[in-house]
Amino acid sequence: MRVLIGGGSGFIGRELTKLLKDKGHEVTIISRQPGPGRITWTDLESASLPVCDAVVNLAGENILNPLRRWSESYKSEVFNSRLNTTRSLTCAITSSKAPPQSWILITGIACYRPNVQTPYTEDSEWTTFDLWSQLVKEWEEAGRLPANTTKNIKQVVIRSGVVLGQGGGAIKQMLTPFWLGLGGRLGSGNQPFPWIHVSDLAGIIAHSLDTSRIPASSQPEVFNGVAPALNTNREFTQELGRVLKRPTLLPLPEFFLRAALGWERAAILTQGQRVVPKRTLESGFQFQYPDLTSALRQILAR
Numbered sequence: 001m002r003v004l005i006g007g008g009s010g011f012i013g014r015e016l017t018k019l020l021k022d023k024g025h026e027v028t029i030i031s032r033q034p035g036p037g038r039i040t041w042t043d044l045e046s047a048s049l050p051v052c053d054a055v056v057n058l059a060g061e062n063i064l065n066p067l068r069r070w071s072e073s074y075k076s077e078v079f080n081s082r083l084n085t086t087r088s089l090t091c092a093i094t095s096s097k098a099p100p101q102s103w104i105l106i107t108g109i110a111c112y113r114p115n116v117q118t119p120y121t122e123d124s125e126w127t128t129f130d131l132w133s134q135l136v137k138e139w140e141e142a143g144r145l146p147a148n149t150t151k152n153i154k155q156v157v158i159r160s161g162v163v164l165g166q167g168g169g170a171i172k173q174m175l176t177p178f179w180l181g182l183g184g185r186l187g188s189g190n191q192p193f194p195w196i197h198v199s200d201l202a203g204i205i206a207h208s209l210d211t212s213r214i215p216a217s218s219q220p221e222v223f224n225g226v227a228p229a230l231n232t233n234r235e236f237t238q239e240l241g242r243v244l245k246r247p248t249l250l251p252l253p254e255f256f257l258r259a260a261l262g263w264e265r266a267a268i269l270t271q272g273q274r275v276v277p278k279r280t281l282e283s284g285f286q287f288q289y290p291d292l293t294s295a296l297r298q299i300l301a302r
């Protein structure tokens with residue numbers, strides 16, 4: 001199978017590329033930078049879609065870069081990097097004479113309103129209520145193929161939780177303070193912490209490429225990309241400390257996170273949703289790391 005991956009050079013894209021190549025598939029990355037095995041977004045816009053069996057989009061400006069002040073221009077980059085790359089791909093797929101069999105978009109679980117009690121599945125109704133749910137709405141709309149072009153193209157949206165893995169994502173930023181014994185819960189720590197191991201997210205993407213599992217429909221199939229374990233931030237913090245054998249006694253207060261990151265970004269860390277991968281499991285996907293202990297042991301193994 002030939003797979004085209006927008007943003008494939010990033011944390012999730014590297015894991016996905018390795019998994020697909022190990023399975024014998026060919027991967028081409030779409031990047032802002034040219035290079036071997038890559039095309040650029042400008043190439044995509046100036047020519048037709050390269051011949052491929054599947055297209056995946058993982059492109060997007062990092063939202064939680066602690067070194068960048070949260071400003072209107074940063075916010076625009078966060079939105080535009082996701083919406084413009086997704087629109088470029090839907091447009092290229094729609095106008096292709098030989099369209100791919102699958103179109104897979106990775107978005108987020110921020111469409112579900114933070115709530116410590118209600119579990120959300122892929123079937124839960126939602127409407128926009130803040131900046132992040134607005135982003136997911138516009139992102140998923142940008143990824144929807146017009147009804148007259150959807151014939152034979154399986155559309156999948158994977159709403160990912162916080163992705164945990166070696167060498168990138170949230171864990172990379174947390175390790176130093178935790179090693180120094182300065183790790184602690186964020187805010188109250190009672191907020192749900194929907195997470196997934198990067199190998200499982202790559203696995204769900206690869207599983208979605210098997211078109212025989214996905215029914216043909218003009219609506220995208222939605223999979224929640226979260227581990228089945230429903231953990232809180234407090235449980236995650238304690239387990240990370242336990243696996244690292246470090247204390248986790250110093251909570252990071254909400255006011256500090258708001259001052260450091262801006263209140264909209266701080267909310268991503270201090271609030272959370274209980275998200276259940278109902279359809280992901282019903283589709284036959286088997287998690288390699290369904291619980292925090294197994295995931296953290298793998299990630300922190302040296």
Ligand SMILES: NC(=O)c1ccc[n+]([C@@H]2O[C@H](COP(=O)([O-])OP(=O)(O)OC[C@H]3O[C@@H](n4cnc5c(N)ncnc54)[C@H](OP(=O)(O)O)[C@@H]3O)[C@@H](O)[C@H]2O)c1
Pocket residue numbers: 007008009010011012013030031032033057058059060061062077081082085106107108109160161162163164168169170
């Ligand atoms: N990591 C998580 O916890 C998580 C959770 C939920 C959803 N997601 C979503 O999953 C996708 C991939 O996440 P990731 O962790 O792999 O991200 P990442 O490591 O930051 O990589 C994303 C890739 O996007 C491209 N990119 C970055 N800024 C861009 C910009 N301004 N314009 C166009 N392309 C840009 C980069 O590729 P080039 O430099 O090669 O152009 C980069 O390698 C993102 O859309 C993210 O929102 C991630």
